[in-house]
Amino acid sequence: MYLKAITANRLRDGRVVYLSEAGNWSQSLEGSRLARDEEELQSLLDQAEVSVLRNEVVAPYAIDVLELDSGYLTTRCREEIRSTGPSRRTDAA
Amino acid sequence: MYRYDEFDEALVRERVAQFSDQVQRRLNGELNEDEFKPLRLMNGLYLQLHAYMFRIAIPYGTLSSVQLRKLAHVARTYDKGYGHITTRQNMQFNWPRLEDAPAILSDLADAQLHAIQTSGNCIRNTTADQYAGVAADEIADPRHYCEIIRQWSTLHPEFSFLPRKFKIAVTGAEEDRAALRTHDIGLRMRRDADGNPGFEVMVGGGLGRTPVVGVTIREFLPEEHLLSYLESTLRVYNQLGRRDNIHKARIKILVQSVGRDAFARMVEEEWAQLRDGYLTLPQEELDTIARYFAPPPYETLEDSPPELELWQSTSPGFAAWMNENVAAHKQAGYAIVNISLKPEGGVPGDITAEQMDVVADLAERYSFSEIRATHEQNLVLPYVRKLDLMAVWQGLQQAGLATANIGLISDMICCPGLDYCNLANTRSIPVAQEISERFADLSKQRDIGPLKIKMSGCINACGHHHVGHIGILGVDKKGQEYYQITLGGSAENETTLGNIVGPAFSAAEIGDAMETIVDTYLTIREEGESFLETYRRVGQQPFKETLYAAH
Incomplete structure (x- = not known):
């Protein structure tokens, strides 16, 4: 199994967030708490569900993550874009 | 252009108050996401990849300079400084915060703008030819009828939970610039043998995973019957459209499954019950709506001022822009200016708050304060004197809005x-x-x-x-x-x-x-x-x- 991180959108502003090692929601994938087996994954998903009930985040789900020397890397294009933002956009021109 | 009456004003203000309350209840946990999602979608608020997305209605693509400035204000105050023109002639903002949504809607309401029915399984923003009212090949201004459709379809109780979303487009011109046959209903203005205005009615067009070219179910519908016939068509769809499979729920699937003739017959049977009833448009109402779209106070001008020839011969950039971005106007001495939102390497349809302000300025100075959004993701200044074209071009050029590519390969x-x-x-x-x-x-x-x-x-x-x-x-x-x-x-x-x-x-x-x-x-x-x-x-x-x- 790939390593798994938990991502969601923050309720108040919709921003992409990740469940962090500290148990908070962070806008950075780095520092995410990673699940290495099914049991750990279920624990993270349970924790995320508590955040849903607390109205902190919307629609959490697990994503595959690679742990490299340079840091964490998502494996799918969609998650890479969620993590780093639109490829090119007008406000960044 | 159309201005709110007291009913529109009250309705939009009520909706702002209602949605503000709903947002507050979501934020404090009284509503969960399953309960809140349909409510936010009814107000054009999506949750996208990176953030919420707000889709603001621009009815039939017509905007005043005051409204465009308000959109610039929203982009600057609540978003990341830009907006995006959509294929329904609306504007989307990609980065609003949920907690700012009530303030955004309130600010928009100050300029008679809203986000009602920009999402959900209802009748969406009716689109029109962007050259409405000024096209040289036009029978009549389609915006009169778009406005009538807007008033009829807004919060229509019978059609607020259709099997799927429903899109209508109208044109008054010979040349189809509104993609009529890709719509659930397309209306093309016609005149009968006596010169009376009416519509060819096309239904069942659509793109998506099952693309279908719409078919004509009525060659001529007299204008006074517009709403009763639309109501009949929607009623047949609402009763028979599939609700068991989202991919087969659009009217195109119904029309294909029963066949054009059978569908037309069902509409006509329904219409037999409705025609000549309360939905018949009274002439005085048609006249009232038409007055909102009365032509601006045009000056009497020569159609080919010599300055134009001089500018074209001395400025290749201006000449190229004239050729590609300026279209024929029905009024002598005037032109339609297309503003390309497709600069080299740009994001198609994106426009910054500063550019919106420039376009609003130019509209006020040179286009009777009116702007159009196009389904091809550009803008239009509809009433520019040919003598002002050089000044408009220079103003657009300074704002990076003078790319001379309308209809060319980069105008995607x-x-x-x-x-x-x-x-x-x-x-x-x-x-x-x-x-x-x-x-x-x-x-x-x-x-x-x-x-x-x-x-x-x-x-x-x-x-x-x-x-x-x-x-x-x-x-x-x-x-x-x-x-x-x-x-x-x-x-x-x-x-x-x-x-x-x-x-x-x-x-x-x-x-x-x-x-x-x-x-x-x-x-x-x-x-x-x-x-x-x-x-x-x-x-x-x-x-x-x-x-x-x-x-």
């Missing part, structure tokens, strides 16, 4: 794709940017001539790829972005769906594939032949051969 329709959209499989914006950079040479674009590329990042076809002369559809192949090409589509008078040319190309290959298609066309075209005409003459084979020669 492009959905937000995977850069923003939760539904997308692939990105479309970077592909559009690559194409516009490859074909940046405007003289080459002019040599290529009219060529509409339309691009979608998934099968939902928000970028209208099925009706692009060249269509590009993004597909996910094992996590990799690939792009399928269709050729020969058109949303114009003879609407046709493009045909898939062959296997999809990778993101690294798609730019070369576009160049190959264009080079093939340039090699085989006959004198004066457009891309679409060449394709219709020769078919796919020459393009297939060059595209896949190395494979």
